[in-house]
Amino acid sequence: MDEIEAQKQEWEQGELKKYLGSAPELKEEFGTRRERIPAKVMYSPAELNQIGFNYLKDLSFPGLYPFTRGTSPSMYRSKLWSMSQVTGFGSGEDANKRWRYLLDHGLSGLLIELDLPTQVGLDSDDPMSTGEVGRLGVAVDTLDDLERALDLDMDKIKYLYIIASAMAPVLTAMVTTLFEKKGISTNDFVLTVQNEILKEFVCRGSYVFPPGASMRLAADVIEFMVRQQPNWKPISICGAHLGSSGASCSQEVGFALSFAFSYLESALKRGLTVDEVAPRFDFLFCAHMDLFEEVAKIRAARKVWARMIKERFGAKDERSMAARCLVDASGITLTSQQPLNNIARLTIQGLACVLSGADYVVVPSYDEAMAIPSQDAVRVSAAIQNIIAFESGVRNTVDPLGGSYYVEYLTKTIEDEALKVITKIDSMGGAVAAVESGYVQRELADSAYRWQLDVESGKTTIIGINKLKVEDEKPLEIFRVEPGVEQRQIERLKKARQSRDAGRVKESLRNVKAAAQADVNLIAPLQEAAKAYATIGEIRNTLTDVFGEYHEKAAGLV
Amino acid sequence: MSKKIRVIMSKVGLDGHSRGALVVARALRDAGAEIIYTGLHQTPETVVASAIQEDADVIGVSILSGAHMTYIPRILDLLKQKGANGIKVIAGGCIDYEDIPKLKEMGVAEIFPTGTTLKAITDYVANLAKAY
Numbered sequence: 162m163d164e165i166e167a168q169k170q171e172w173e174q175g176e177l178k179k180y181l182g183s184a185p186e187l188k189e190e191f192g193t194r195r196e197r198i199p200a201k202v203m204y205s206p207a208e209l210n211q212i213g214f215n216y217l218k219d220l221s222f223p224g225l226y227p228f229t230r231g232t233s234p235s236m237y238r239s240k241l242w243s244m245s246q247v248t249g250f251g252s253g254e255d256a257n258k259r260w261r262y263l264l265d266h267g268l269s270g271l272l273i274e275l276d277l278p279t280q281v282g283l284d285s286d287d288p289m290s291t292g293e294v295g296r297l298g299v300a301v302d303t304l305d306d307l308e309r310a311l312d313l314d315m316d317k318i319k320y321l322y323i324i325a326s327a328m329a330p331v332l333t334a335m336v337t338t339l340f341e342k343k344g345i346s347t348n349d350f351v352l353t354v355q356n357e358i359l360k361e362f363v364c365r366g367s368y369v370f371p372p373g374a375s376m377r378l379a380a381d382v383i384e385f386m387v388r389q390q391p392n393w394k395p396i397s398i399c400g401a402h403l404g405s406s407g408a409s410c411s412q413e414v415g416f417a418l419s420f421a422f423s424y425l426e427s428a429l430k431r432g433l434t435v436d437e438v439a440p441r442f443d444f445l446f447c448a449h450m451d452l453f454e455e456v457a458k459i460r461a462a463r464k465v466w467a468r469m470i471k472e473r474f475g476a477k478d479e480r481s482m483a484a485r486c487l488v489d490a491s492g493i494t495l496t497s498q499q500p501l502n503n504i505a506r507l508t509i510q511g512l513a514c515v516l517s518g519a520d521y522v523v524v525p526s527y528d529e530a531m532a533i534p535s536q537d538a539v540r541v542s543a544a545i546q547n548i549i550a551f552e553s554g555v556r557n558t559v560d561p562l563g564g565s566y567y568v569e570y571l572t573k574t575i576e577d578e579a580l581k582v583i584t585k586i587d588s589m590g591g592a593v594a595a596v597e598s599g600y601v602q603r604e605l606a607d608s609a610y611r612w613q614l615d616v617e618s619g620k621t622t623i624i625g626i627n628k629l630k631v632e633d634e635k636p637l638e639i640f641r642v643e644p645g646v647e648q649r650q651i652e653r654l655k656k657a658r659q660s661r662d663a664g665r666v667k668e669s670l671r672n673v674k675a676a677a678q679a680d681v682n683l684i685a686p687l688q689e690a691a692k693a694y695a696t697i698g699e700i701r702n703t704l705t706d707v708f709g710e711y712h713e714k715a716a717g718l719v
Numbered sequence: 720m721s722k723k724i725r726v727i728m729s730k731v732g733l734d735g736h737s738r739g740a741l742v743v744a745r746a747l748r749d750a751g752a753e754i755i756y757t758g759l760h761q762t763p764e765t766v767v768a769s770a771i772q773e774d775a776d777v778i779g780v781s782i783l784s785g786a787h788m789t790y791i792p793r794i795l796d797l798l799k800q801k802g803a804n805g806i807k808v809i810a811g812g813c814i815d816y817e818d819i820p821k822l823k824e825m826g827v828a829e830i831f832p833t834g835t836t837l838k839a840i841t842d843y844v845a846n847l848a849k850a851y
Contacts, residue, residue: 277733292788405738530813610745616836626834639815713759715756
């Protein structure tokens with residue numbers, strides 16, 4: 162090592178200095194895109210030695226603590242990542258048609274997007290739902306809608322993820338009821354319910370109930386699925402949305418893991434053990450454009466989770482410590498200017514997902530800066546994942562970037578910074594307190610503003626936005642939700658209300674209310690309400706009667 | 720800015736993504752405007768009421784849900800009803816490019832779709848100030 166260090170210095174003073182004399186560097190600093198880590202001109206064993214890198218301690222082997230290199234020993238050689246997309250619009254049949262198309266064109270995973278009214282428990286004919294029904298997700302008013310949407314050959318699905326957080330208890334009740342009815346076992350595929358309400362308060366806005374009640378509901382879902390559904394995942398901790406809202410890499414990991422600890426603590430209060438609960442936690446991170454930084458971030462996230470679950474929560478089971486990650490080749494970096502350029506962006510980001518050792522990967526579509534995706538665009542994105550899998554060779558060995566001096570340096574740096582973020586949240590009394598105080602929201606707003614100022618000044622380049630702009634582009638043909646969708650859904654809802662047993666609905670809602678008031682797990686009473694075809698609005702109103710509604714404090718964000 | 724332009728920055732409807740609205744609000748504040756951010760889940764009624772109460776010059780509508788053709792025309796109608804259609808309405812977010820001319824015809828002063836620079840928005844508001 163001394164010899165390497167000595168020769169490195171010789172190179173710096175000699176060859177490098179000489180070369181820079183005639184070819185000075187083009188920028189003052191070459192920083193990573195989100196974390197702004199200043200990259201050195203070159204990394205060598207000397208750099209890793211400086212930060213105390215130790216192969217066995219920092220990396221070990223794939224499938225072993227601390228899981229830096231991946232959650233399984235042979236990763237994509239034995240099992241490809243689940244190729245997935247976020248998808249949904251219209252009513253059940255509309256969504257179903259698109260989902261069949263996706264499953265026939267190279268995907269094995271669906272992340273079900275619900276429309277905004279469903280996300281916050283509003284019926285399609287609620288005055289607040291006007292204009293929003295089926296527009297950016299599938300409308301689910303009753304169990305019947307979900308049944309129509311999920312009329313699929315379940316053999317084609319490896320990964321099904323329901324994007325519901327405020328309404329996670331209702332969707333959990335509906336989907337478990339549905340699959341029980343269909344005779345589907347929890348071994349057939351991985352079902353995940355997002356159930357991640359803290360990020361709604363902070364950056365997504367689809368919350369309903371106040372934080373305390375929301376955490377109780379999240380714990381109801383976790384407890385129910387841990388006790389009753391082996392294999393299925395009752396929570397997906399969302400770093401990705403924080404990333405889309407401007408979070409740096411260390412903030413994405415640090416805030417997300419802090420949120421995870423809060424949910425875990427809620428579940429432990431129910432008498433469950435860490436080794437019963439932690440293996441059921443999945444993560445959702447994003448991958449933006451700086452490939453090496455994003456790969457390092459995901460590896461760091463796995464490492465930090467493993468260590469903290471072991472040291473802070475005393476986990477004994479290795480499965481508690483292995484953070485299974487869904488990585489999303491984020492849509493936030495895409496532009497509506499020259500949208501075909503986004504295919505390049507999605508490929509780079511998709512590659513980052515795979516090189517980071519993601520267990521599941523989402524690649525969105527090139528038109529998503531403008532609208533929800535068209536059928537052509539989703540097909541291209543499915544092809545991107547398949548091209549990476551079958552043409553690029555990156556799956557041939559586990560963690561191919563492992564050992565890269567640069568990537569290991571970035572991994573350790575992000576790990577250290579993420580731990581600082583966790584310590585800060587700890588000092589504030591944990592994630593719920595940090596969210597209620599507005600701290601996380603302000604940090605995100607600060608980061609987002611700083612990012613935009615860098616774009617405005619040209620410090621951060623976006624092709625088509627501040628470099629290589631094209632005027633008078635021919636507009637892309639985008640996907641538009643058919644105008645009759647809302648009216649049709651409202652008519653269906655009215656029919657559903659008429660054709661059910663009103664007494665049974667009333668009784669089931671009474672039981673939901675009683676359970677809500679009594680601290681009894683809500684999922685079983687919600688299953689009865691679902692079977693009675695109670696509407697999502699009726700259930701929401703029953704629960705707001707007990708829990709109240711949350712109104713965000715908008716102060717201090719500007 | 721020659722006159723301190725008062726802007727209501729609003730999130731209308733169920734869309735809860737506030738990143739764009741907050742970034743634009745800060746840029747306008749730094750450019751000298753007086754900004755009031757409404758918070759999420761506003762209705763056309765609450766936005767117009769705030770704008771009138773706050774003596775706003777501009778209502779900024781940030782909307783990513785695709786429901787802009789439901790909410791923005793209602794805001795314009797309410798302003799007309801209340802005799803407040805001197806207040807300029809500007810909008811941003813995921814606005815279908817085919818709807819842009821329609822909205823302008825209805826009376827929206829300017830639309831700033833995704834990819835717009837902050838400079839374009841602050842210049843626009845600064846020009847409004849000059850006109851006063």
